[in-house]
Each structure stands twice: as structure tokens, then as C-alpha cells.
Amino acid sequence: MPKFAANLSFLFKEYPFLERFAEAKAAGFKAVEVLFPYDEPASEIAWRMQDLDLEMALINVPPPNYTGGERGFAAVPGLEERFRRDFKRALRYAEFLKAGHMHIMAGKAKGVVALETYKRNLAWAAQEAPNMSLTIEPINPHDMPGYFLDDFDLAIEVLDAVAELNLGLQFDAYHAQIITGDAMAAWERYAPYVRHIQIAGAPERHEPVKGLIDYPALFRAVDDSGYSGWISAEYMPKTRTEDGLEWFRQAQSA
Template sequence: MPRFAACLASLWPGLSLTEAAGRAADAGFDAVEVTDPYSAPIPELAEELRLRGLAVSAIACPPPNYTGGQRGFAAVPGLEVRFKGDLRRALRYVKALGAQNLILMAGEAEGEAARQTLLANLAHAREQPTGTRLLIRPVSPRRHPGAMLGDLGLAEEVVRQVGPEKLGLVFDAWHIHEMTGDVAGTWARLHPLVGHVQVAGYPGGHEPAGGEIDYPAFFAQMDESGYKGWVTGNYRPGGTVEAGLGWRAARGG
């Protein structure tokens, strides 16, 4: 079976990061995705993760904006200085928390200028002593109109141009399903480029069980393909988190 991590912001949104990390450990997770670690003092969060024996599967740069504002700046012409400042801050957290992946949020932009801005910013990020793998995350344009990485083909092209040894994809199965209707086929084509996986039930965004995505089959496919990265439960629990964790034991036939 894949290695499962818990997205703290999604599973325990009402708790502090340190409290949520404790709940994740108690629920049997070995790693956590801390999308927005910037709301907690680094020493406090790092110590809680150490005491709980939790790895950090990924953090985001900058934190995704869930209040209707920009969801990143890596592809936005004119905001290169802001991107570099966000990156410096994120790298301090990467080092302190031992984050294994850093998700660079592209934001809303389009056209050749945006593409060149994204490539230039990724080249800058690639040159930094990160100690982590850099990732970009394709998202459904239905949910995020104007998103630079609402084009899956463009995301693949960017990773191949920058170099898969330096840059990878976040394979958010919920978004991939909405974009392509074919999680299995898209995984078969893209899995060598994938550095991190996120899962949620479609269409409701709850536990990755039932719904339109056959997660037991997908988990089996990941195993068969040799994927060794983390699979983060990034969903809104339908009830208590603990009552809905049966999906972690689901196996394809």
C-alpha cells in the first residue's frame, strides 16, 4: 500500500497546527502535509513533529489563499520580487521542518509572458539550496478559472523543460478526475513525473472512498508503478476524521 499522510488544514481545520499534528499521529499517520506552516512558530511546530515522529510530506509556497485572493505568484508577470521573497521564507520552514516537498503555487495568469515568468521563477528556485523537491500542482480550471496550471499539458511541458530530476508534479486525483475523467490513464502516462499525490472523494471532496474515483484500484496501480512518495488525504471529513479512515486499508482487486 502507499504511504499515507494527513493534510492538517483539511482534516482538522479548527485546531492549531501543533494540536492537529498530535491528532494525526494518534490516528496512525506517519507524515503530515502542512500547507500553511507559517501560522505557527517554527520551533514549536518542529518540536511537536519531532516528539510525534511525524515526517512533513509537503508545504506550500506561498500558503494557498482560501479567502478568494491569489493562490500563488510563480507565473504572474510583475510579481517576481514577491515570489522570491515568499520562496526565501518558505525555505526557512523547509529546513526547520525537514519538508520533503515544496509546492510552488503558480497563480492566475495566461499567455507566453506568464509561461516565461513561471519558467524563470522555477529556474531561480531550482538554483537555491532547498534540500527538498520542488513541485507544481495542476488544478481544474472549472474550480480555478484563470489558473496558469489549469492546463495539464502545460504543467507536463514545464516539468519536462525544467527537468524531472529538479521539478515534479502534484497529482491531485480529485482535480485530475475533473480535468480528464481518467485518473488511471493519466497516472499511467504521468507517474514518472509525479512527486506527491493528494486524494479526496469525487465529487463531494470527502473521504477517498466511494464516488467516481476507484481509489482501491488507484492505490494498487500506484504500487504496481513503483511510486514511493507520499499520498496525502486532502479532504473534508464527512464526520469525525477517525471514523472515516477505512479508506487507508482499501485494496484493489
């Protein structure tokens, strides 16, 4: 049976951030992820997770949040020094929270120079943090125009070129559906590279039900593949988070 985590940057937003951990636990989740936890002291987050017996599945790099900030710098030529500085800060945060993965965001860039910059920065990060699992995630160009990593084949090209054991693919089924038109086929093709999974309904990014993705079938395929990591719910609830968790209860009892 798949293991599900709650993305607290998307779910339980009816509550102040630090209260969302307890709400996730009460709903039955055993792990959480937070895209950008840096506005809160790491010690406060760690204490709440320890008290609730929750795991931190993943955090994003770089530290700044989406409010007026860039979506990463890893592929942006000329910002190598900033990337390295922000990565080191994020790594300290991730290690303190015992995060399972760090998602390295590429940022907005295009072209051959950006590709080579991306590869060099990822290779440096993998060597800087040899004991940390690092991920890269293709993000569809509709949701994030101009984002460098907007294609799964490009992600595989990069992973093969960097060839570091602690660097892998973050498979967001919602983005896979929008990018490729077939999330299940994308899973079957790219599963060997996958370190972490995220889910949301397509095309509207609500609860993972009644959309273009057959999630019961995808969950079975993930189980059959031997994947043992977390599947994180990263969607925008239509109403209150608790009112839309029937998919979670059904998946747990399947």
C-alpha cells in the same frame, strides 16, 4: 503498501491546529502536510513533529494563506521580485521543518508571457534550492478559476522545458479526475513525472470512497509503479475526521 499522510489543513479541523498533529498520529498516520503553516512558529511545529515522530511531507509556497491572499505568484508577470522573496522565506521554513517537498503555486495568469515567467521563476527556484524537492500541481478551473496551471499537459510542457532534477509533478487524483475525466488514465500517463500524490473523492472532494475514482485500483497501480513517496489525504471530511477513516484502515490492511 502505500504510505499515507494527513493534510492537516483539511483533516482534524475539529481541533486547534497545533493539536491536529497528535490526532493524526493517534489515527495511525506517520506523516502530515500543511498547506500554509506560516502562522505558527516553525519551532513549535517542529517540536510537535519530533515528539510524535512525524514527518512533514509537504508545504506550499508562497507563505500567505488563502484568507484574502493570492494563490501564488510564480506565473504572474511583474511579481518576480515578490515570488523570489516569498520563496526564500518559505524555503527557510521548509528546511527547518525538514519538509519533503515544497509545492510552488502558480497564481492567476494566462498567456505566453505568463508561461515564460513561470518557467523562469521555476528554474530560478530549482537552482536556489538544489537540495529541496519542488513540485507543481495542476488544479482544476472549477475549484480555482483563473489559476494558471490548470492542465496536466501544460505541466509536463513546463517540466520538460525547465528540466531541473529537483522539480517534479504533484499528482492530485481529485484534480486529475476533474481535469481529465479519468484519474487512473492520468496516473498511467504522468506517473514518471510524479514526486508527490494527494487524494480525495470525486466529484465532491470528500473521503476517497464510492466516487468516480476507484481508489483501491489506483493504490495498486501506484504500488506497481514503484512510487515510494507519501500519498496525502487532502479531502473535506463529511463529518468528524475520525468517523471517515475506514478507507485508511482498509488500505493499510490490503
